[in-house]
Amino acid sequence: MKLSDRKTWNLRALLAAPTAFLLIFFFGPLLIMVVYSFLTPGIYGGVDWTFSHLNYGRILGWADTKYEKFDPVFLWIFLRSLRLAALTVLTCVLVSYPAAFWISRMPKARRNMAIFLVTLPFFVSLIVRLFAWVLILRPTGFLNQGLMGLGLTSEPLEFLYTDFAVIVGMTYVFIPFMFLPLYASIEKLDSSQIEASMDLGATRFQTFRKVVLPATLPGIIGGSVITFIPSLGNFIVPSVLGGAKVVMIGNLIEQQFLSARNWPFGSALAMLVMAAVLCLLLAQLKLARTTEERA
Amino acid sequence: MDTDQNRAVTRTFSLRGLTSSPFERGRTRQTDDVSGFNMPAPLEIIGAHKAFRSPEGATVTALDNVSVKLAQAEFMTLLGPSGCGKTTLLRTISGFETLDAGDILIDGKEVTNQPAFRRPVNTVFQRYALFDHMNVARNVGYALEIAGKSKRDIQARVGEMLELVGLEGLGQRNISQLSGGQQQRVALARALAAKPKLLLLDEPLSALDKNLRQKMQQELKTLQRELGIGFIFVTHDQEEALTMSDRIAVLANGKIQQLGAPDALYTKPANLFTADFLGESNLLPVAIERGVATLADGQNFPCSNESAKGTLLLRPEVLRRTAPSEPSLTVQGTVVASYYQGKDCLVDFESPSLGALKANLREFKSLPERGETVSFYASTSDLHVINEVSS
Incomplete structure (x- = not known):
């Protein structure tokens, strides 16, 4: 047996266990969901093994005309989820970009401390952090009291259980996801490139637009994708900060599985989220490839 | 000055x-x-x-x-x-x-x-600081692009600059595809493009x-x-x-x-500082009196410096093995080490009266051996006295 052959076999042996694990516990459940999404819900929960495309029809526009008419509410929830996730990504970029820039220019010892501080919220339970936001945003909360104290408003404003609260909450939760890839790409940018640009006559703004932004675009795209995906399917933030008023697709799926016990419909919704995410990933892949070709 | x-x-x-x-x-x-x-x-x-x-x-x-x-x-x-x-x-x-x-x-x-x-003014940076998300032509044309010049003008000037630095036809290359020397040339062309x-x-x-x-x-x-x-x-x-x-x-x-x-x-x-920083040097203290500088071993030579004390700069390459016809200094010593360097040879030697010295020989038949006693000559016209004394 040749050495290279032996190496290959060793490698295969090492990879066998994790591969098997992924096949059984990742693709297995996924496959079950795919199958369930084409079945009929059982009367007492569970599934009836009869094929049905109406789970998708209920969402996308064709309905079982016998029992119900098509209601676009599910589609609206899906589109609203896309919008909220996109807005979350946007606010995450707006907050993380200057922060990452600032931290990347700090002396090394302080830089590591700052990165630690950015990731610090991870060490506290998500539920605790979200309820802290409830305390801030509720009508008698800190934000309203502050605004009224300053005389900016006479009555408490409605913050809690709005899109605003959900976006604030998700931004807060996902900032580290955006910050780290952004930081990685900004830190790589040689500050002498910024100087070179100014040396060649570009103002600070021109330098940002022509040098800094294009050079850090991979970080922005990477951060956006890994922020968008969990935002889209998130159900904890909207259920704590959005209440019954702001329902996202994640809440809907949760309801279908846990309260409505309509597993096939829940599966179909989940498949739709997955399809959206896959489309996004493919687009990113294509974008990365074209920039690579150009670069 | x-x-x-x-x-x-x-x-x-x-x-x-x-x-x-x-x-x-x-x-x-x-x-x-x-x-x-x-x-x-x-x-x-x-x-x-x-x-x-x-x-x-x-x-x-x-x-x-x-x-x-x-x-x-x-x-x-x-x-x-x-x-x-x-x-x-x-x-x-x-x-x-x-x-x-x-x-x-x-x-x-x-x-x-x-x-x-x-x-x-424009700068060529130490590590070039080229924009690696742009190709060579856009790097070179950057200052003109910023200045709002037309595409045609930029293209013409970029072509001219690339020709100037010997990179014709490489405008569409990426920075990462260039060698260090080529990157250097791009940096030069970029800095010169805006005149x-x-x-x-x-x-x-x-x-x-x-x-x-x-x-x-x-x-x-x-x-x-x-x-x-x-x-x-x-x-x-x-x-x-x-x-x-x-x-x-x-x-x-x-x-x-x-x-x-x-x-x-x-x-x-x-x-x-300048004497020591530029090239190799032997620095020997001298006393100067009425236009004559005297070395520690008693040899003297004419010197126009005004100060009473100074330092003689004796470049290793002014030392020769044969006595010249014009007035000269003689330094004798024992070879500590000698290094063959192709076109010349470096000799470290120790003079009993003047201390450790260096000589750089252009003409030599054989390398001076370690322990050998050697004499070197420097014509007084090659000598330069600095008004400072090393501490």
């Missing part, structure tokens, strides 16, 4: 620069005629002062009353060990650092407080290997002559400085130690 007198002049200049009205500051200042034509100097620095605060809280003086004036189309090198202030001086010219006191005039116009992007009044080069050759570096030295010098613009070249490599410069400014501790032509600096350094 008489430093004391020079300093006095600078004082008045920098005071005037600080107290003059904004109207006067913007005006073209009449400067001495350097070129023979009545044109302003491409660069004039008057009484530049700059201090930094170190991370430990101490104040470090990077520039201490530096005044320098560039002649038309002059290649000037700022030479010195790291931390001597040469890079700081360059960065104040390009506009990345502001002076605590003093003035900078480019082409007769005061730019002391102008931001980098307004100054008519700067003055080109600043911050140790641009330090990343290249020796052969390529020598080639680039010659090319840079030729290019500078063809373009006819001033070059300010920062380096810590004394050989590079001697090869390329019209004048060299030797910097140490934030001060210009000496400013002059390479051969003057090498053969007649004004102080011990």
Whole structure:
């Protein structure tokens, strides 16, 4: 047996266990969901093994005309989820970009401390952090009291259980996801490139637009994708900060599985989220490839 | 150059620069005629002062009353060990650092407080600082793109610049596809594309290997002559400085130690720092009395220095094995080590009266052996006495 052959076999042996694990516990459940999404819900929960495309029809526009008419509410929830996730990504970029820039220019010892501080919220339970936001945003909360104290408003404003609260909450939760890839790409940018640009006559703004932004675009795209995906399917933030008023697709799926016990419909919704995410990933892949070709 | 007198002049200049009205500051200042034509100097620095605060809280003086004036189309090198202030001086010219006191005039116009992007100078950076998300052509055309030139003008100028640096046809390449030497050329083309009044080069050759570096030295010098613009070249490599410069400014501790032509600096350094920093040297203390300098071993030679004590600079290559016909010094000693270097040979020897010495022999039949007793001769016309005594 040749050495290279032996190496290959060793490698295969090492990879066998994790591969098997992924096949059984990742693709297995996924496959079950795919199958369930084409079945009929059982009367007492569970599934009836009869094929049905109406789970998708209920969402996308064709309905079982016998029992119900098509209601676009599910589609609206899906589109609203896309919008909220996109807005979350946007606010995450707006907050993380200057922060990452600032931290990347700090002396090394302080830089590591700052990165630690950015990731610090991870060490506290998500539920605790979200309820802290409830305390801030509720009508008698800190934000309203502050605004009224300053005389900016006479009555408490409605913050809690709005899109605003959900976006604030998700931004807060996902900032580290955006910050780290952004930081990685900004830190790589040689500050002498910024100087070179100014040396060649570009103002600070021109330098940002022509040098800094294009050079850090991979970080922005990477951060956006890994922020968008969990935002889209998130159900904890909207259920704590959005209440019954702001329902996202994640809440809907949760309801279908846990309260409505309509597993096939829940599966179909989940498949739709997955399809959206896959489309996004493919687009990113294509974008990365074209920039690579150009670069 | 008489430093004391020079300093006095600078004082008045920098005071005037600080107290003059904004109207006067913007005006073209009449400067001495350097070129023979009545044109302003491409660069004039008057009484530049700059201090930094170190991370430990101490104040470090990077520039201490530096005044320098560039002649038309002059290649000037700022030479010195790291931390001597040469890079700081360059960065104040390009506009990345502001002076605590003093003035900078480019082409007769005061730019002391102008931001980098307004100054008519461009820089070749030490590690090139090329924009790696753009191809070669866009890098070279960047300054023109920023200036809002038309696509056709940019394309024409980029082609011209790439031809100038010998990179024709590589415009569509990515930066990562270029060798170090090619990147260097792109950086040069990029800095020259906008026709700067003055080109600043911050140790641009330090990343290249020796052969390529020598080639680039010659090319840079030729290019500078063809373009006819001033070059300010920062380096810590004394050989590079001697090869390329019209004048060299030797910097140490934030001060210009000496400013002059390479051969003057090498053969007649004004102080011990310059003598020691440029090339190899034997430095021997001498006593001077009535025009005669006397070495520790009693040998003497005519010397016009005014001071009572001084240091004789004996370059290793002025030592020869055969006695010349003209008056000469003789040094004798025992060979400690000898090194064959191809075209010459280096001999370390110990003289009983003068201590450890070095000789560099161009002509030799055989390498002097370790332990061998040797005699070397230096004609008195090759000797130079510095008015300082090493402590």
